[in-house]
Amino acid sequence: MTLLHGFYPVRSHNSDELWLEVESLIDKTKGILVIDDSTLDKPYARQIDLVNYHWSGKHHATVPGINLITLLWTDGDSYVPCDYRIYNKSLDNITKNDHFRAMLKTAQERGFTPSAVVFDSWYGSLKNIKFIRELGWTWLTRLKCNRQVNPDRTGNRAINTINLLPGGQVVHLKGYGLVRVFQIAAKDGSKEYWATNNLSMTEMTRQSLAELSWMIEVYHRSLKQNCGVERCQARSTRAQQNHIGFAIRAFVRLERFFFRTGISELEAKARIIRNAVRDYLANPLYVLPALPTA
DSSP states (O other), X not given: OOEETTTEESOTTOHHXXXXXXXXXXXXXXXXXXXXXXXXXOXXXXXXXXXXXXXXXXXXXXEEEEEEEEEEEEOSSOEEEEEEEEEOHHHHOOOHHHHHHHHHHHHHHTTOOOSOEEEOGGGXXXXXXXXXXXXXOOEEEEEOTTOEEESSSSOOEEGGGSOOOTTOEEEEETTTEEEEEEXXXXXXXXXXXXXXXXXXXXXXXXXXXXXHHTHHHHHHHHHHHTTOTTXXXXXXXXXXXXXXXXXXXXXXXXXXXXXXXXXXXXXXXXHHHHHHHHHHHHSOSSOOXXXXXX
């Protein structure tokens, strides 16, 4: 394999190469898997490949960017990206849900046995949750308020019209079977609905898994702020894929350094160039000419 600067494989956009680096950092018999996507902002892109319009949670609007789907492993102490896909249906005719199932299938082939797979309501389709059931894994997801359930064999109706029992209630999810549903009061006063195929799951366990799944939001923020994943302005598909792959692998190094030393990713990044900045300020290469004396 061709190497760049003696270390990085040139075809870094292949997520298999990420797996070669992170496999030893993961206990595949513990922890959870979290799947979510994030839009990498490209507000001024005109001729950059892979850029399309995607929904952005940051902007609460549809914006131009590159959509990155990530499979993250976490045990609560550490969090490691173990697979990723770049969503571009116009290029390969593969949907987000196709990527979702492909990454979980790959995870099973790699030997993962997670305590749960956690994901947002966007990925909570019947096909996806049935697929996870076929893998023999527990899933936990938010449900949209209009999902049809039957709590008492009187017929299906929207979940937001039902008074659920505190601590969760077993109901029949239309098209799937029995699930346990939890009703949660959100900070803005609205209600959230979570569901799992683990019918004995407690509210405490659900809350613990939901808190663990938040690590993917921490990952997305660090990837953008500390690893510059959005900053590549190259036009070609391969250049963008390589940049994203390198940024993810840079994150792994910063996160593992923090895990070992307690030094934040921001501070670790600053240390790389701090001495160079000091040396330059002491001996600048470019200076202004001396002002003429009167």
